[in-house]
Amino acid sequence: MSGCHEVNYDTKVFDKPNKILLMGNPNVGKSVFFSNMTGISVVSSNFAGTTVSYTEGKLKLADETYNLIDVPGTYSMEATSEAEEVAVQFMNSKPVAILCVLDATNLERNIKLGLELQNYNVPIVYALNMVDVAKRHGVDVNVNLLSKELGAPVIATVAVKGEGFDRLKEELYKLIKGGHGACNKCASCPASNRREGDSWDRAREIAKRVRKNVDGKLSFIDRLGNNMLKPWPGIPIALFIIMISLAAVVGGGEVLREGLLLPLVNNILVPFFKSILQSFIPEGILLNVLIGEYGIFVIGFEWIIALILPYVFLFYIVFSFLEDSGILPRLSVLFDNIMRKMGIQGGSIITILMGYGCAVPAIIGSRVATTKKERLIVSTVVCFAVPCISQTGALISLFAGFSPILLVLMILLSLAVMAIVSSVLSRRLKGTIDPMVIEIPNLLLPNGKAYGKKLMIRMKHFLVEAEVPMLISIIIAALLKETGLLDSIAVYLEPIVSGWLGLPKEAVIALILGVVRREMAVAPLLAIEGLTALQAFVGGTVALLYLPCLSVFGILSKEFNAKVAVTIGVSTFISAFLVAGLINQMAHLFMSLGIA
């Protein structure tokens, strides 16, 4: 989640002594350098701009400890964006050295930043990263010559494989101790007679000199990466990847649920707690609240462990893979034309896909949108039409009892709502949407260690963030149902629930719980016996469009304001009842016509 390390903005860091800054263009692998050198894991992805703010860690060189700071990736030091402003501030905070990561596949642009950094008169070591990829692309870089041109040590590295780090640390240490890098003070130093003028010209000149074209041999993955950018065979490949991802989450989740988790819950966990609690609590309401049909210890295990967890786990396995491999930006390119017709741009597809995991990181992640209007549209779309993975899991389980056609219809419905909401908002809201400009990263197989760490961080986050609201809704559910309170509330909601939506009265519980968490708008439907396919679909529709959960309200008010949160809340609420009710009424109309 991009939310992991962006809140730790503390100006005190500028005053810290012994700072070494880790700098470079976005997506050159800085986060991999940082993890490798400090042992701290950072969430990295294979596209620009994962690190919105900075991260710090301890780096040991010989027997001295330094503060290594992973500065957000920047293309220039012109302070044109928030990330660049942070970078400039760091450069002016008296660091002892800079470790500048250069991407060997993009010499000009990287050398340009490298040259700009020299204006600050801080010793620099350059790491020329991704030399292996550059070679495959037919570019060999003369490292020694580059070092001469830049007037500073340059070390070739392959960060994902851990190559070159030892030499890098050695050079850093030598540089700090010697205090004699690109200090620009001695005449013998080539960097000192830097020409005035455009750093672009100089960067191009250096790049031309150190670059040697060799016979590159594109690997299968390189060629696949290129092919994925063309409509043919890109779109079929993309659809295939989406289908496989869906199948892995849906099918894998079903297997885990039916084969492992449900038996675990029903045969071991629930009976175990039942027997313990029964031994000292007398029969009555309290016992029912704890272990009745809707008891806390029954649905608590059943819903959280068997219904939600397997899907969340599998979603992040798949999504993290898509992220790290560089597939996501390719989807942006392929679907930009459709997104453009919906009033947004291809880059937003990444944020929306993230919403299929959880709306909270998606709304935070929508910060990458360049205009406020786009941010608002993307966040609203996520709230309206994108079910989070917990809810998707619940919906899949609900429809599994009927026909897969229901699931397909639900997907079509959500896509239609997405297109409508986005088109309407893009026409109604003031402001502009910037067209897409994205750099496409190389396609690569994710690095196992980094991938595993990321998965761990995300699951931990989910467990910490979601646990409390889930428990709250389960306690509410148990109390409502087992104390009989539900029946008295149901009377008031009867006209809407039974009349308009045609659902059994137990569905009221879903509507109440759905406010707290999205999947809880579905889970209670699973427990209702004798539900028809139509009722399941109508119930699913209400849940899909219904209010986003409490955490989403929180994040909407925080990231936008209370007005936005309330507006989105009210309009989702209305649209849920409207659309689901219409589906129910129309279905009944058709059925009666059919019979007549």
Add this chain to the structure above:
Amino acid sequence: MKKKHKTERSNSIYYASDNLSYIITNTPELGILKSLGIVKDACVKKMMTHHFGGPVLIKVESSEIAIGKDIAEKIMVRG
């Protein structure tokens, strides 16, 4: 796509022929373009333009960049 736009004779990279290198003569004042090296006098290779108002794909050195139609139309090039 190429055929469809041949008549427009525009110097925009969006309508330029695929798989050829061009020198940029004019580009909108945009931080992100500048950052990615899409600046005046830079040499870029046009890869392709996507259908139905999709983005143009260009190559600057080894990096591929996708640019949405509305901006790409304003990037002028010469052969």
